[in-house]
Amino acid sequence: MSEPIIKIEDVHKHFGKVEALRGVNLNVDEREVVVVIGPSGSGKSTMLRCINRLEEYDKGSITVDGIDLNNPHNINMVRCEVGMVFQSFNLFPHLKVIDNLTLAQRIVRKRSKEEAFEIGMQLLNKVGIPEKADVFPGQLSGGQQQRVAIARALAMNPKIMLFDEPTSALDPEMIKEVLDVMAQLAKEGMTMIVVSHEMGFARAAADRIIFMDEGVIVEENTPELFFTSPAQKRTRDFLSKVLQI
Amino acid sequence: MEKEKKDAPNRELSFVTGGEVNIRQDPWWWLVVVVIAVVILLVMLQPVPFKDIIVFAKDGILVTIIVTVVSYFLMLILGLFGGLGRLSNNKLVFGISSLYVEVVRGIPLLVQLIGWYFASPVIIQKLGLWTGIEALIQYRANPIITAIMAITVCYGAYMSEIVRSGISSVPRGQMEAARSLGMSYFQAMRYVILPQAFRVILPPMGNEFIALLKDSSLVSVVAVADLTRRGREFMSAHFNPIETWLMVALLYLIMTLIAARVVSYIEKRSKYER
Numbered sequence: 001m002s003e004p005i006i007k008i009e010d011v012h013k014h015f016g017k018v019e020a021l022r023g024v025n026l027n028v029d030e031r032e033v034v035v036v037i038g039p040s041g042s043g044k045s046t047m048l049r050c051i052n053r054l055e056e057y058d059k060g061s062i063t064v065d066g067i068d069l070n071n072p073h074n075i076n077m078v079r080c081e082v083g084m085v086f087q088s089f090n091l092f093p094h095l096k097v098i099d100n101l102t103l104a105q106r107i108v109r110k111r112s113k114e115e116a117f118e119i120g121m122q123l124l125n126k127v128g129i130p131e132k133a134d135v136f137p138g139q140l141s142g143g144q145q146q147r148v149a150i151a152r153a154l155a156m157n158p159k160i161m162l163f164d165e166p167t168s169a170l171d172p173e174m175i176k177e178v179l180d181v182m183a184q185l186a187k188e189g190m191t192m193i194v195v196s197h198e199m200g201f202a203r204a205a206a207d208r209i210i211f212m213d214e215g216v217i218v219e220e221n222t223p224e225l226f227f228t229s230p231a232q233k234r235t236r237d238f239l240s241k242v243l244q245i
Numbered sequence: 246m247e248k249e250k251k252d253a254p255n256r257e258l259s260f261v262t263g264g265e266v267n268i269r270q271d272p273w274w275w276l277v278v279v280v281i282a283v284v285i286l287l288v289m290l291q292p293v294p295f296k297d298i299i300v301f302a303k304d305g306i307l308v309t310i311i312v313t314v315v316s317y318f319l320m321l322i323l324g325l326f327g328g329l330g331r332l333s334n335n336k337l338v339f340g341i342s343s344l345y346v347e348v349v350r351g352i353p354l355l356v357q358l359i360g361w362y363f364a365s366p367v368i369i370q371k372l373g374l375w376t377g378i379e380a381l382i383q384y385r386a387n388p389i390i391t392a393i394m395a396i397t398v399c400y401g402a403y404m405s406e407i408v409r410s411g412i413s414s415v416p417r418g419q420m421e422a423a424r425s426l427g428m429s430y431f432q433a434m435r436y437v438i439l440p441q442a443f444r445v446i447l448p449p450m451g452n453e454f455i456a457l458l459k460d461s462s463l464v465s466v467v468a469v470a471d472l473t474r475r476g477r478e479f480m481s482a483h484f485n486p487i488e489t490w491l492m493v494a495l496l497y498l499i500m501t502l503i504a505a506r507v508v509s510y511i512e513k514r515s516k517y518e519r
Contacts, residue, residue: 054421080427090422094440103436104426149422156426 003066005030005160005191006051011060013046020046021057022215030159031189035202038212039238044195047212048162051193052082065159080108083153087165089145091137097124097148098133101155109156116155123151127181143174147181154185161185163194199242203227211235271509277502284495294485298476298492305475306496312389312471313458316396320457321450323397324404329434331409342405349402354395355463361395362386362467392464400457407453411446412438444515451508455501462497472496 004027013021020043028034036044049055050062053075062069064078092100101120105111111119124130127147129140137145146166153161163182167175179201186192186205196202202209202223209226211219211234219226219235227243230236287295330342349357366386373381415438423433465474476493480486 052425054425076427076429079425082425084422084425086418086422088416088418090416090418092419092422092437092441094444104423104428107432107436108427152426 002030004028005065006193007061007063008047008051009061011047011050011057011062013043013050013055013057019215021050023060024212024215024217026210026217028160028191028193030191033186033190033192033205033207034194034210035206035208036193036195036210036212037197037199037202037238037242038218042212043215044212045164048164048193048195051160051162052079052084054084076108080156081159083156083158083161085146085149085153085161085163085166087168089137089142089149089169091145091149091152093137096134096136097129097140100137100148101152104152105155119155120151123154124148126154126184127151128177141174142170143177146170146174146178150178150181150185160191160193163192163196165195165197167196167198197242199227211238213238271506273502273509274506277499277506280495280499280502284492284499287492287495291488294479294483294488295492297483298479298489299496301479302472302475302493302496305470305472306500308389308469309458309461309471309473310500312393312396312464312469313454313461316393316400316461317454317457319393319397320400320404320453323401324408327401327405328408328412331405332412346402346405349399350406352399354399354460355466357399358392358395358463358467362388362391365391388464388468392467392469396457396461396464400453400460404450404453407446407449408442411442414445415441447512447515448508451505451512454508455504458501458504459497 006026006028008024008026011021011024012019022043024043024047026034026047036048038044046055050057051064051069053069065081067074067078067081069075069078091097092103095103098117098120101123102113102116105116105119106113109116121130121133124133127150129144129147132140132144132148137148140148150161150166166182167178170178175198179198182192182194183201183205194201194206204223206223208220209223210217211226211230211232213234219230219232221230226235227239230239284295288299327342327346330338331346333339333342363386366384369381369384373379373384419437419441420433423437424430428436461471462473465471465477470478472493476489480489483489
């Protein structure tokens with residue numbers, strides 16, 4: 001087995017008096033799809049945001065693709081390699097869809113206007129909405145916005161994609177179109193960490209499922225074993241609550 | 246929200262028709278027309294003294310416009326840096342910009358103007374004597390430059406707060422999304438945050454321009470021959486306060502009314518769908 005692309009070692013983080021992360025250890029291999037589940041406030045999102053340093057951690061170390069995150073000079077390098085998709089999309093409302101996709105390509109990756117445009121259109125085709133290139137994000141449905149957000153992150157050719165509850169802000173009928181794009185991405189071999197409550201997606205697309213609670217990883221396993229025979233009582237309690245719905 | 250969405254496909258179209266200044270679209274232009282008509286009427290019916298006042302004060306109008314426009318653009322730049330400073334995580338930058346805003350906002354513009362004009366040359370001359378630099382000893386305050394400086398510093402403080410509130414109104418997620426794409430802080434500001442903040446602060450920015458235009462009359466106390474000062478000179482030569490100040494007031498009114506229309510026009514043009 002080669003070196004893991006993400007190494008998280010004993011990471012701690014607190015907000016005021018609240019301890020969000022209390023010693024998280026996690027290795028993720030290249031091409032692996034990891035789904036993180038857990039009750040709200042368990043530190044899933046915080047851990048994800050530490051991986052591209054949107055959140056600074058207090059203690060421990062994170063290495064992404066051989067780059068040490070403890071050294072602040074490396075932040076922008078890491079962020080180029082790590083795409084992030086947010087719960088609230090965070091598209092740039094003052095720019096057309098295609099400009100949302102080309103902006104960072106041009107000013108960060110220094111691509112030419114034509115090249116960035118071509119890559120942008122390819123990705124819009126991939127997420128299934130090339131006809132929306134010239135509209136503003138405000139005119140799109142939530143599902144379409146999230147697909148644009150995924151395309152925007154992919155335009156930077158990241159090695160890793162992080163998804164922070166990508167379907168939680170969507171109407172139910174739009175969840176599938178976003179999950180389909182993510183499943184396709186997983187099939188193509190993208191390294192992904194997905195914080196999600198979508199158990200169906202976790203079962204179908206994940207190589208590994210991680211259950212977090214109170215700032216630590218309680219249990220991790222393959223989807224089959226995780227759902228059929230969870231080892232920890234806390235995992236069983238959580239699953240019985242979310243799966244009976 | 247609903248209505249904006251419906252209008253959205255016509256966006257290109259509305260940009261084209263919005264390109265002309267149309268009295269029917271903005272009936273307040275009639276007020277500008279009426280005030281200008283009143284001035285023309287006064288000049289035609291009573292050339293003495295109304296026409297004389299305008300001829301006498303026309304270089305003063307120019308000075309008022311120059312002082313207003315130059316200080317406005319300088320204070321925008323100062324306000325941009327002040328506003329960014331007020332949002333800085335760097336304690337020193339935050340401290341300096343906050344101190345600047347709090348102190349300058351608390352002192353009347355008139356006092357600042359007089360202070361800059363009368364006190365700063367003395368300080369610079371003393372500094373010259375102390376260091377022995379001849380150029381500093383010979384320093385004399387240039388009225389217009391001193392006035393522009395004082396207004397810039399004073400209005401820059403107000404502008405800092407406007408810029409700060411505009412940037413704060415842009416959701417946090419925008420900065421996070423920009424940074425997560427690898428943009429630096431300044432790239433994110435330049436391409437993502439400021440364009441959105443700009444649309445929010447356009448109305449107060451317009452108000453600042455009109456307020457500055459009116460406050461520029463204060464520079465008449467520090468030997469700048471603006472419209473107000475020229476009016477005072479005319480009055481003391483001809484002893485007709487009613488006509489003089491009526492005309493000066495109307496001239497200011499024309500300038501501020503036109504400025505208000507331009508501001509509202511720019512606001513309408515820069516709306517966009519969220």
